[in-house]
Amino acid sequence: MSIDRPAPAGPPAPDLRIIEERVYRGGNIWSYRPAVHLVVDLGVLEGYPTNTIPGFTDGLLELLPRVGGHTCSRGHEGGFGERLREGTWVGHVAEHVALQLQQEAGHDERRGKTRMVKDRPGVYNVVYGYTDEGVGLSAGRLAVRLINHLIEPEDEFDFAEELELFLRRAERTAFGPSTAAILEEAASRDIPFIRLNSASLVQLGQGKYAQRIRATMTSHTGALAVDIASDKDMTIKLLGSAGLPVPKQETCRTEDGAVEAARRVGYPVVVKPLDGNHGRGVGLNLDNPDDVRAAFAAAKEQSRNGWVIVESFITGKDYRCLIVGGRMRAIAERVPAHVIGDGTNTIEQLVAITNADPRRGVGHEKVLTRIAVDDAAIERVKDQGYAMDDVPPEGTMVKLALTGNMSTGGISIDRTFDAHPDNVEIAEEAARVIGLDVAGIDFICPDITAPVRETGGAICEVNAAPGFRMHTHPTVGEPQFIAKPVVDLLFPPGAPSRVPIVAVTGTNGKTTTSRMIAHIFKETGKKVGMTSTDGIVIDERLVIKSDASGPRSARMVLQNPRVEVAVMEVARGGILREGLGYDRNDIAVVTNIAPDHLGMKGIDTLEQLADVKAVIVEAVPRDGFAILNADDPHVRRMRNRCSGNIVWYSLKPEDSKERAFIDARLRRGGRAVVLDRTERGDMIVIKHGSRSMQLAWTHLLPATFGGTAMFNVANAMAAAGAAFAAGIGLHEIRQGLRTFTTSYYLSPGRMNLINVRGMEVIVDYCHNAPGMEVLGQFVDRYADRKAATSEWGKISRIGMIATAGDRRDEDLRELGRVAARYFDVLVVREDQRLRGRQPGEAAELIREGIREADAAGGVRVRAAETVLDEVDAVRHCVARANPGDIVVLCVDNHAKVVAELETITHSAQAGSSGDEPGDPDFDARTYPAG
Numbered sequence: 001m002s003i004d005r006p007a008p009a010g011p012p013a014p015d016l017r018i019i020e021e022r023v024y025r026g027g028n029i030w031s032y033r034p035a036v037h038l039v040v041d042l043g044v045l046e047g048y049p050t051n052t053i054p055g056f057t058d059g060l061l062e063l064l065p066r067v068g069g070h071t072c073s074r075g076h077e078g079g080f081g082e083r084l085r086e087g088t089w090v091g092h093v094a095e096h097v098a099l100q101l102q103q104e105a106g107h108d109e110r111r112g113k114t115r116m117v118k119d120r121p122g123v124y125n126v127v128y129g130y131t132d133e134g135v136g137l138s139a140g141r142l143a144v145r146l147i148n149h150l151i152e153p154e155d156e157f158d159f160a161e162e163l164e165l166f167l168r169r170a171e172r173t174a175f176g177p178s179t180a181a182i183l184e185e186a187a188s189r190d191i192p193f194i195r196l197n198s199a200s201l202v203q204l205g206q207g208k209y210a211q212r213i214r215a216t217m218t219s220h221t222g223a224l225a226v227d228i229a230s231d232k233d234m235t236i237k238l239l240g241s242a243g244l245p246v247p248k249q250e251t252c253r254t255e256d257g258a259v260e261a262a263r264r265v266g267y268p269v270v271v272k273p274l275d276g277n278h279g280r281g282v283g284l285n286l287d288n289p290d291d292v293r294a295a296f297a298a299a300k301e302q303s304r305n306g307w308v309i310v311e312s313f314i315t316g317k318d319y320r321c322l323i324v325g326g327r328m329r330a331i332a333e334r335v336p337a338h339v340i341g342d343g344t345n346t347i348e349q350l351v352a353i354t355n356a357d358p359r360r361g362v363g364h365e366k367v368l369t370r371i372a373v374d375d376a377a378i379e380r381v382k383d384q385g386y387a388m389d390d391v392p393p394e395g396t397m398v399k400l401a402l403t404g405n406m407s408t409g410g411i412s413i414d415r416t417f418d419a420h421p422d423n424v425e426i427a428e429e430a431a432r433v434i435g436l437d438v439a440g441i442d443f444i445c446p447d448i449t450a451p452v453r454e455t456g457g458a459i460c461e462v463n464a465a466p467g468f469r470m471h472t473h474p475t476v477g478e479p480q481f482i483a484k485p486v487v488d489l490l491f492p493p494g495a496p497s498r499v500p501i502v503a504v505t506g507t508n509g510k511t512t513t514s515r516m517i518a519h520i521f522k523e524t525g526k527k528v529g530m531t532s533t534d535g536i537v538i539d540e541r542l543v544i545k546s547d548a549s550g551p552r553s554a555r556m557v558l559q560n561p562r563v564e565v566a567v568m569e570v571a572r573g574g575i576l577r578e579g580l581g582y583d584r585n586d587i588a589v590v591t592n593i594a595p596d597h598l599g600m601k602g603i604d605t606l607e608q609l610a611d612v613k614a615v616i617v618e619a620v621p622r623d624g625f626a627i628l629n630a631d632d633p634h635v636r637r638m639r640n641r642c643s644g645n646i647v648w649y650s651l652k653p654e655d656s657k658e659r660a661f662i663d664a665r666l667r668r669g670g671r672a673v674v675l676d677r678t679e680r681g682d683m684i685v686i687k688h689g690s691r692s693m694q695l696a697w698t699h700l701l702p703a704t705f706g707g708t709a710m711f712n713v714a715n716a717m718a719a720a721g722a723a724f725a726a727g728i729g730l731h732e733i734r735q736g737l738r739t740f741t742t743s744y745y746l747s748p749g750r751m752n753l754i755n756v757r758g759m760e761v762i763v764d765y766c767h768n769a770p771g772m773e774v775l776g777q778f779v780d781r782y783a784d785r786k787a788a789t790s791e792w793g794k795i796s797r798i799g800m801i802a803t804a805g806d807r808r809d810e811d812l813r814e815l816g817r818v819a820a821r822y823f824d825v826l827v828v829r830e831d832q833r834l835r836g837r838q839p840g841e842a843a844e845l846i847r848e849g850i851r852e853a854d855a856a857g858g859v860r861v862r863a864a865e866t867v868l869d870e871v872d873a874v875r876h877c878v879a880r881a882n883p884g885d886i887v888v889l890c891v892d893n894h895a896k897v898v899a900e901l902e903t904i905t906h907s908a909q910a911g912s913s914g915d916e917p918g919d920p921d922f923d924a925r926t927y928p929a930g
Helices: 043-047 056-063 065-069 079-086 090-104 133-151 159-173 177-188 223-230 232-241 255-265 289-302 347-355 375-383 421-434 483-490 510-523 551-559 572-578 606-613 633-641 657-666 710-725 730-739 769-789 809-819 841-856 870-880 894-909
Strands: 017-024 035-041 112-116 123-129 193-195 201-204 211-214 249-252 269-273 283-286 308-312 317-324 327-335 338-340 397-399 411-414 438-445 458-463 501-505 528-532 535-538 541-545 565-569 587-590 625-629 645-649 671-678 681-688 691-697 752-756 759-764 797-801 825-828 863-866 886-890 925-927
Touching: 017 133, 017 572, 035 090, 035 133, 056 065, 056 079, 056 133, 065 079, 065 090, 079 090, 090 112, 090 123, 090 133, 090 159, 123 133, 133 159, 177 193, 177 201, 177 483, 193 551, 211 483, 223 232, 223 421, 232 249, 232 308, 232 421, 232 458, 249 255, 255 269, 255 289, 255 308, 269 289, 283 289, 289 308, 317 421, 317 483, 327 421, 338 347, 375 397, 421 438, 421 458, 501 510, 501 710, 510 528, 510 565, 510 587, 510 710, 510 730, 528 551, 535 551, 551 565, 551 572, 572 606, 587 710, 606 633, 625 633, 625 710, 645 657, 645 710, 657 671, 657 681, 671 710, 681 710, 691 730, 710 730, 710 769, 752 894, 759 894, 769 797, 769 809, 769 886, 797 809, 797 870, 809 825, 809 841, 825 841, 825 870, 841 863, 870 886, 870 894
Parallel strands: 501 565, 501 587, 528 565, 587 625, 625 645, 645 671, 759 886, 797 825, 797 886, 825 863
Antiparallel strands: 017 035, 035 123, 112 123, 193 201, 201 211, 249 308, 269 283, 269 308, 317 327, 317 438, 327 411, 338 397, 438 458, 528 535, 535 541, 671 681, 681 691, 752 759, 863 925
C-alpha cells in the first residue's frame, strides 16, 4: 500500500464506514479458506495515513498492545507496529484489529489482506480469516468503531466495556473447549466438519460417512445410557448392584422427606438435584436438619423434575476419570475455586489478583474461568468464618465454591499416570455398566493412588457429556490428548470420511455436464447428490426445487447420509456471495468462459469472470483432477492455478493448435479426451500418455441428436474426462453416456425434444449470445439433416428468445443479433422477474439487436414479434409453425412451458386447433424485422 501521497493539513474527521459485508464459508476469490470480506470507505481518511493522525498509534497500542506484534508484510514480529509508525491506511488497520480482537477471544486467526477497490479511491476490500463467522463479523464492526473512536473520541464509547461484551458474545457462539478439541483433532486428520446449529451440534465427515457430535456426545452414544446417567438415583443403584463402591442415598420431594432421608443415611450428607449438572444446587457436608432443609430448597430449584437426592458425604479429594471407548484416557484432580492467604491482601483483593491471571477469561473463553464473587461465593466464605474484606492468614486456603467445576473458577491437576490400577478398573467398569462410549466418572476418595475399596472412596456421579478442558488444559501437569480416542471411535484409522466431490462450472453447459456426470456415477450403482440451477437431487429424486447452484445447497448435499458421490454445479454468483460450500473438490470441470453476467458485482471482463470460475480449480488437491476445455484460452490458462492433475478435452481437429497443445502434454504422460474424425463419423477417444482408448461414436449418444449438437458432444467429453479421473471404467462411462438422453425426465429444460402437432419443439435454457451461437449452429445442422429426409418440403425455424433483465444493454442486443442469423421467425418474450427493468424494456433491446442485424444484411430472420408473457409466447410460436417445422423455445420456467405444450398436444388430439394469432385474447405485436 503506497504512502507517498502528501497528507492535507488539518485533523481528519472519523469517517471509516463499512459499506458491504460478506462471509465466505469455503474457498473464494480471496483465500483458500473461510474469510470475512468487508468493503470499507475511508472517506476523508484516505488522505491521512496513521503517522499523520495525532496519538492514533499510541492510543491503539495502549488498548490493544499485542496488535503491534503482528508480523504483517515485514515477516517478523512487530512488523505491523513499524507500519503504524511509518504510516499505513486505516483500512489496513481495521484488518489487523479484527484479527487481534479474535485472538483476544481465543481464536488464533492470522490471515488477512487489504486491497483498494479498482477505480474507487478510498474504498478498500478488507479480508481476514475467522474461526466463528459471528465472532469474525463482530470483530470487524468493533474494529471500525475503535478506529473512529481513536480519531475522534466518543463519550459513549468505552472500549473496555465493548471488549467485554464482545468476548461474552464470542463465548456464547464459539465452540466450547471440548468440541474445539475434537474438531482440532479431526482437522489434523483431514476430516471435514459442518456446524449444524449455533451451539455444539457438529457433523464430522460427509454424506454416507458422516458422524455427529454434540459437545462430547457422539453418534455412538446411546440415548438410554444418557437417560440413565442423567438419573443420579438410577446410576447409583446400577453401579451398586454391580458391586462398585457408591455412597448410600435416597431420593425425596419434600423438606421433611430430605431430613428423614438424611437421618437414615447418616450425617454428614450431600443434597443435590436428581438431574442437575455443573455442580448447581449441590450442598456438601451437611450435618444437621436445618442445613438439609436450606440445601433442599436450592437443589429442588435446579431439579427439572422436582426430585432431590440425599446421600452420604464421602470425604476426600474430587477426581474426574475420563473413559473413552471403555478405556481410561485421563484423570484430573479438581480443586474448587479458592484463594490462598498471603497475610496482606483481603479475600476480595486475592480474588482480583487471581482473576488477573491471563489464563483466566469469561466462561470457556480461556483455559481457566474467572472466579465469580456472587452471593453463593460470599456465603461460602462466610461458612469458613471470613468476610470478603478479611485478610486470611498466610497459607490459608479460602474456598469460594463448593465443587471443583472448571466453569465456576476451579483448577485441575493432571493425575492420569498416578491412579491405582484398581481405581482405573472400577472407573472403566462403571462406564460399561451405564453403557456410555464417552463417560466422566467422578470419584471422591482420599488419594487416587490408593485403592478406593481400602481407603473408603466412592463413585458419586457418572457424566454422559464430560468436559475436556480439565484434561486438555490442566492448571498443573501435562495436557492429555483425549480427543484422539474420541475421533478414533467415529473414524477408526484408515476409515474414509469424505465422499468424492465433482464441481462443475462455466458459462454454458455446466448443468447438462453435471447431469451427465451424475448419470454415469448412478450407472455404477452409486447414490448421487447433485446441485444444479433446477434444484437439489438426491439419488435421482428432486428434494428441493430452486436455483441450487450455491454453497448452501452444496452443504445440504454433503449433510445427506445417503450420498456416496456429490456433483456440484457451481455458479459465479454463489462464489462471489459466499465462496464454495466445502473446503475442496476432488474433481473440477470448467466448460467455457463467455460473456455473461458481466457488469455485475465488480466483474466487468472475461478475465475477471475466469478468475471467479477458477476458484474450483484452485480447490483441487494434489491428488485431484481438473477437467479443462483446451479450446477456450481463458480455461486453458487455469492450468497454472491447479495443484493437481489435468485432463484436457477438445473438439478441434488433429491438425489444430489446440490438439498440438494437448499432444505435447500427452507425451509427458498427461490425460485428454479428444475427437477423432473418420469417414464413419466422430469418435470420442480418451488418451493417457501413449495409450489411446476409443469411447463412443458421437452419433450414437442420444444427447447429441445424431452428432449434430456439438455443444453436447463437448459436454459428454467433459463428463467422460471427469468419470475417467474418478477411476470409472470405460465400459461404465460408455454405458452412462449411451443411456443419458435429453428427455425431460433426465434433463429438464435442456434440449428437450417434444413432438407437437407434427412439428419438433425443442425446449432449452439458452439465455446468452454465446449459447445462442452454438444453439443456432445446431439448428443449422439439424435442419439440414431433417430437410434431406423430410416429407414436408421447406422447413421453417421459429425461435422464442429472452434473457435476464440484469444483463448489460449490449448483451441483450447481441443476443438479438446472433439469433437473427439462425431463425426465420423470432418471438421475443421476457422473464417473469424483470430484475430492475420496466416491462417491455429488455424485449425492446433484443429487438434492437435483431433490427441491427437485419439492416446489416446476411441474416435469416424475416419476422420479429414481441409476446412478453412466456406461456403466451409459447402458444404463439406453436400457432406460427406448420407440421415439419422446428420450434426452439428458450425458456425461463421450463415446467410451465412443458405443461403448456402437453395441453396444446392434448387439445390437438381432441380436435381443437388451439390458439391462433388472431384470437381476441392473444397479446402479440407482430411486425417485420428492421
